[in-house]
Amino acid sequence: MTEQPQTLIELDHVTKRFTLPQGDVTVLQDISFKAVEGEFITIVGPSGAGKSTLLRLMNGLLHPNEGKVLYQGKQMRGINYETAMVFQNFGLLPWLTVSQNIELGLEARTKDPVLRSERVRMYTTKVGLEGYEEAYPRELSGGMKQRVGLARALAIEPSLLLMDEPFSSLDVLTSINLRNELLDIWSDRDNVVNTMIMVTHNIEEAIELSDRIIVLSNRPGRIVGDIRIDLPRPRKKRDKGFIEYVDRVFSLLA
Amino acid sequence: MNSPEGPKGSQTNTLPEIGISQILGLVELLISKGGRDDIYKLAAELSMELGETLTVIKAAELLGLVHTPGGDVVVEGPGLKIIDASIPERKELIRCKLETLPVFKSVRDYLKETVDHEVTREEVLEKLAELIPNEDAESSFSTLVNWGRYAELFGYNDDSQTFYLDSGETTE
Ligand SMILES: Nc1ncnc2c1ncn2[C@@H]1O[C@H](COP(=O)(O)OP(=O)(O)O)[C@@H](O)[C@H]1O
Ligand SMILES: [Mg+2]
Numbered sequence: 001m002t003e004q005p006q007t008l009i010e011l012d013h014v015t016k017r018f019t020l021p022q023g024d025v026t027v028l029q030d031i032s033f034k035a036v037e038g039e040f041i042t043i044v045g046p047s048g049a050g051k052s053t054l055l056r057l058m059n060g061l062l063h064p065n066e067g068k069v070l071y072q073g074k075q076m077r078g079i080n081y082e083t084a085m086v087f088q089n090f091g092l093l094p095w096l097t098v099s100q101n102i103e104l105g106l107e108a109r110t111k112d113p114v115l116r117s118e119r120v121r122m123y124t125t126k127v128g129l130e131g132y133e134e135a136y137p138r139e140l141s142g143g144m145k146q147r148v149g150l151a152r153a154l155a156i157e158p159s160l161l162l163m164d165e166p167f168s169s170l171d172v173l174t175s176i177n178l179r180n181e182l183l184d185i186w187s188d189r190d191n192v193v194n195t196m197i198m199v200t201h202n203i204e205e206a207i208e209l210s211d212r213i214i215v216l217s218n219r220p221g222r223i224v225g226d227i228r229i230d231l232p233r234p235r236k237k238r239d240k241g242f243i244e245y246v247d248r249v250f251s252l253l254a
Numbered sequence: 255m256n257s258p259e260g261p262k263g264s265q266t267n268t269l270p271e272i273g274i275s276q277i278l279g280l281v282e283l284l285i286s287k288g289g290r291d292d293i294y295k296l297a298a299e300l301s302m303e304l305g306e307t308l309t310v311i312k313a314a315e316l317l318g319l320v321h322t323p324g325g326d327v328v329v330e331g332p333g334l335k336i337i338d339a340s341i342p343e344r345k346e347l348i349r350c351k352l353e354t355l356p357v358f359k360s361v362r363d364y365l366k367e368t369v370d371h372e373v374t375r376e377e378v379l380e381k382l383a384e385l386i387p388n389e390d391a392e393s394s395f396s397t398l399v400n401w402g403r404y405a406e407l408f409g410y411n412d413d414s415q416t417f418y419l420d421s422g423e424t425t426e
Binding site for chain 2: 125126127128130131132134135136139140141142143144147170171172173174175176177178180234236
């Protein structure tokens, strides 16, 4: 009775160029990979390798110059409303409260205000923000701000969660806590979203969290490694095998 | 360290400016290391300044999650439970502890006593001044608000600058 996991998103020989005054620059070249439902994938690569661009190709804000992006088997042509994004700098509006920030992404998708506030309440609770509903971003620690970013993305109930270095502007202890809570959300199969693709420049973070690491080279970004992490969770740096993975990813980046 | 009287006693009422996520991260890290670590080693491993590390540890200690025998930091009591607890359970553990801390207790009692269960920021700062040296009152204030919110001990509205008891609790 085991169901074959479905391919959720597929990049098929994707090349992305930007046109600059001095000519075209190829940022991503011949990128092909599939993410199946339930997978947690991280993307690592040097700064400027095209990681953020890759996420924007998946949420449909950008389109490939060559190749195609397929979502649930269909070629994407516009914005992908099945995805939601979490940003490094939280992306919160300072003049809105926590609740209003969480509701932000819902306004374009759900017309019914009652349904919207139910969703807001549900995801406020899920990320531990109950009690902060009325707070403004300026009153919050970095950890709480990123919980708002996460709640806003989850409230959309996307089938794919995209995260662009979500922990890199947090202090080391806060990021430990948020990584654990993110894993709890990911492994909770009752959640609508259990497929996650996250960009990080932290190799240990990638190994700790993901099923698979896609390693990009620099300028243009090409896939130089696609590594399955075969370690039981929860994973610790001192676990047998962890360091071998760190070395493997490092050597691909070098 | 627990003497309630005198300048030392009032100093211990000062709340460190540390967020709940950071404290939980510390406890989670310690648990993954078997529940105990040397403070100097921990700071070095995290590339954190010793002073900053000590402030986080002090915050976790105030919440009853760790204690610090010798140069070590050891997870204790609720700290051992909090990691596997659900989010509402975590909030409950923190709430129980906060209710015993003089600063939180005094603000909460004050809220319960007032007729409409609302007090202003100024009134709370005055209360804090009785418990905390003046220069620390402002920095303690943001922690009071944020820990109080996390534990759902009280609410605070920064537009109207008022504290209030969450609805449904005022009839207890
Ligand atoms: N809209 C754009 N127009 C022109 N160049 C861009 C645009 N977006 C990104 N780039 C360039 O593409 C390269 C990759 O950027 P990015 O995807 O942000 O990399 P990363 O996230 O890996 O650091 C960089 O050199 C960047 O300057
Ligand atoms: Mg980027």
